[in-house]
Amino acid sequence: MVEIIEKLKISPMYNLSLSSKELFHSNFLSWLGTCEETKRLFEYVIQELSEQKDFNLNDKRIEREKHNFDLSIESNGVTEIVIENKVKSFPKLTQLREYEKKVKEIQKETPCTFILLSLFTTTKEIKPWIPKSYKNLADALKEKTEEYITHPYYKEIIKDYTAFIYNLHKISELTKLEEGEPYSYTKVSDKESGEKTIYEACKEIRFEDFFLKAKYAQIAEKIHEKLSDTVAFKVKQDFDIKKIMAEKSAIGTIYINHGFTRADGIIEVKIRAKDFVYLIQIQGDSYRRGFENYEKKKKMPPVLSDEEKNWVNFSDVANTDNEIEVYPSKEGKDYNQYGDNFKYKSFKISATKWNTTQLIAQIMEDIKKCVSFIVNN
Secondary structure (H helix, E strand, C coil), X not given: CHHHHHHHHCCHHHHHHCCCCHHHHHHHHHXXXXXXXXXXXXXXXXXXXXXXXXXXXXXXXXXXXXXXXXXXXXXXXXXXXXXXXXXXXXXXXHHHHHHHHHHHHHXXXXXXXXXXXXXXXXXXXXXXXXXXXXXXXXXXXXXHXXXXXCCHXXXXXXXXXXXXXXXXXXXXXXCCCCCCCECCCCCCCCCCCCCCCHHHHHHHCCCHHHHHXXXXXXXXXXXXHHHHHHCCCCEECCCCHHHHHHCCCCCCCEEEEEEEECCEEEEEEEEECCCCEEEEEEECCEEEEEXXXXXXXXXXXXXCCHHHHHHHCCHHHHCCCCCCCCECCCCCCCCEEECCCEEEEEEEHHHCCCEHHHHHHHXXXXXXXXXXXXXXX
């Protein structure tokens, strides 16, 4: 890990990429395809990513941010290839479906190839998208740079770019979620050992946000998988409380999402009741249970049953061997809140010494409990 970090620190291309993240990589690919010296290499890269061995740039045009697509390739006004580029963020299915819909609206039934280029390797099928990793991109560049590029300056630029995305891929492999791993992602190194944690190492190259996003995205995905197997209600991806409450027929729907805010990862599960949502939120060391709605005239929290009061007060967690303190602990203050419509209580996850598997199990229990509140009302 130390060697990877040191190589990235001295890479000109990596340091330039920090200013614009996904934009940098999309612009680099666009440059490959528009510069006469590098077009042949770009064609080979697209052949590998699109799995179309006969691809060439004849009568084609490369577009950046047209229709909000990161990169697209057109022929006579028809979009033939769309590339969605994800480096420090993770693909959301809702976003990908929107892109598919947009292409269909523009060109009806004319076929289009969709490529999802992501730093994080996935084996999950998301048809019609072809998932490709940055390692796939680096492999293609490495394979043909020496053969196709004669200009010494361009060759060195491409080699540096190839080396740094290989190293980013190596870091991404270290973020994979392991069964039973400790839930302590921002932990610093032990002073005696002096060995840096992955989080600390990533922080040295301003890449810690990717590390945390990767971990929380995988936890959210695990929860989504378990829900698909055990809960009869619909499961969707969304954060937007206004949109959730506007779906009048969605009572019982479970919304799960993940993100990155306030320099930490976040997972949020919302279970739609009639006039509000039950809320389970994990952010850093904070485990939150609460309630949220959109209409200011609605009282928050709602009138609760004894069972719901026990749930939001973490009675089940406090009754175990865990010595937790429930916040707010100040006398006379019942809830913490964001605005008037988001009220919650919380405790510090570190007090439980839960590993990630145990944390996921607790979230699943909370979801099932909230579903039972809705079913029994």
